[in-house]
Amino acid sequence: MSDGHQNQIDIARLQREIDELSLISENPPPVVTRVLFSEADLRAREFVKKLCREIGLVVREDAVGNIFARWKGSDDGLAPVATGSHIDAIPNAGKFDGVVGVLGAIEAIRSLQRSGLTPKRSIELIIFTAEEPTRFGIGCLGSRLLSGSLSLDRAGTLRDGEGKTLEDRRKTAGFGNQKLESVRLEPNCYSAFVELHIEQGPLLENENIPIGVVEKIAAPSSLRIELTGVGGHAGAVLMPERRDALLAGAEIALAVERAALESGSPDTVGTTGVLRVEPGAVNSIPCRAWLEIDLRDTRVATRDAALKRIETAVSEICRRRKITFALDRLNVDAPALCDAKLVQAISDSCDDLGLACIRMISRAYHDSLFMAQVCPTSMIFIPCRDGVSHRPDEFSSPEQIEKGVAVLAGVLARLSVDSI
Numbered sequence: 001m002s003d004g005h006q007n008q009i010d011i012a013r014l015q016r017e018i019d020e021l022s023l024i025s026e027n028p029p030p031v032v033t034r035v036l037f038s039e040a041d042l043r044a045r046e047f048v049k050k051l052c053r054e055i056g057l058v059v060r061e062d063a064v065g066n067i068f069a070r071w072k073g074s075d076d077g078l079a080p081v082a083t084g085s086h087i088d089a090i091p092n093a094g095k096f097d098g099v100v101g102v103l104g105a106i107e108a109i110r111s112l113q114r115s116g117l118t119p120k121r122s123i124e125l126i127i128f129t130a131e132e133p134t135r136f137g138i139g140c141l142g143s144r145l146l147s148g149s150l151s152l153d154r155a156g157t158l159r160d161g162e163g164k165t166l167e168d169r170r171k172t173a174g175f176g177n178q179k180l181e182s183v184r185l186e187p188n189c190y191s192a193f194v195e196l197h198i199e200q201g202p203l204l205e206n207e208n209i210p211i212g213v214v215e216k217i218a219a220p221s222s223l224r225i226e227l228t229g230v231g232g233h234a235g236a237v238l239m240p241e242r243r244d245a246l247l248a249g250a251e252i253a254l255a256v257e258r259a260a261l262e263s264g265s266p267d268t269v270g271t272t273g274v275l276r277v278e279p280g281a282v283n284s285i286p287c288r289a290w291l292e293i294d295l296r297d298t299r300v301a302t303r304d305a306a307l308k309r310i311e312t313a314v315s316e317i318c319r320r321r322k323i324t325f326a327l328d329r330l331n332v333d334a335p336a337l338c339d340a341k342l343v344q345a346i347s348d349s350c351d352d353l354g355l356a357c358i359r360m361i362s363r364a365y366h367d368s369l370f371m372a373q374v375c376p377t378s379m380i381f382i383p384c385r386d387g388v389s390h391r392p393d394e395f396s397s398p399e400q401i402e403k404g405v406a407v408l409a410g411v412l413a414r415l416s417v418d419s420i
């Protein structure tokens with residue numbers, strides 16, 4: 001790639017750093033596993049902080065382990081422009097998800113330093129704690145707390161698989177000196193937030209377009225439903241007498257599909273990803289069933305209407321089948337609309353570099369979903385092979401990464417001087 005003038009990206013160095021970070025893992029390569037506050041997660045944090053300090057960034061951490069690395073601008077009174085992503089990884093993941101937005105941002109800053117830029121606004125890199133939900137069952141833990149989307153009461157109820165609380169875990173990890181309430185950001189503390197990320201879908205690759213500019217981020221909601229019927233011998237209990245928990249669950253799963261298909265929006269997606277049955281024997285009527293349902297759309301009204309329709313169906317199905325149920329809304333987040341001027345600024349940076357881009361929806365959610373509640377936010381997507389992510393064979397080429405980093409550098413340079 002030739003960008004003709006400034007902001008030359010040292011892609012060989014960045015690729016080496018991506019490879020090196022991938023070796024800090026709970027599993028041997030090519031598998032990357034870095035669960036929040038595991039030994040690997042803590043070592044990965046040290047690796048990244050060292051790179052930041054090497055280029056003069058001022059590093060601080062908050063009470064939940066979010067890392068902030070600031071390149072001080074000439075007018076430090078102005079709200080900084082922020083970028084960043086995450087370095088935690090679900091079990092059996094790859095090396096690019098999140099990492100491209102963190103190490104890529106460091107290289108973007110280095111390229112700006114090499115070009116002789118003096119930012120007016122400070123440029124701040126944020127490495128978010130636990131974007132992945134592995135430990136506490138809730139994704140974007142760090143950015144939820146930064147934006148105030150997760151209440152301190154709710155945070156206090158979080159337990160990991162070993163029964164340890166967030167309070168226990170953050171203290172053991174060395175973040176116990178500050179109180180959790182200090183994490184929340186003030187409104188307008190950043191002028192903008194831009195996250196560079198692999199697409200995790202096939203669209204850019206299929207269209208052969210190097211850059212996606214994210215206009216909307218779909219919001220997830222998830223339900224957990226526990227169904228209790230009456231068990232019995234598969235031979236002895238006649239059909240009219242049955243109160244089969246699995247059959248109610250099966251009807252609910254179909255109702256989820258129907259609610260998504262008939263929402264009136266092609267962007268509504270509904271998935272029943274978990275269905276467990278007790279006692280789970282071939283000659284026994286299922287007496288209990290658990291379902292977990294994920295429902296998303298980019299428009300909150302459409303998503304909420306579909307959610308309501310599912311909940312109504314659950315009561316109707318359970319009444320008819322004489323099944324008792326408990327329904328828990330695990331999370332119901334608001335979708336984010338990206339800031340139009342920021343989206344334009346990213347497109348303009350693509351134009352400057354002669355790179356084609358398309359505007360798109362992020363169907364996966366990211367820390368950007370929550371940063372959008374704090375300041376104008378958007379994302380830069382780059383293609384990844386076959387749209388694969390959350391697997392060891394996740395891959396974006398050096399050329400694809402280089403283009404994303406160049407666009408990020410251009411946007412940061414632009415926003416560090418002007419406001420959007």
Ligand SMILES: [Zn+2]
Binds near residue numbers: 097098131197366
């Ligand atoms: Zn990610």
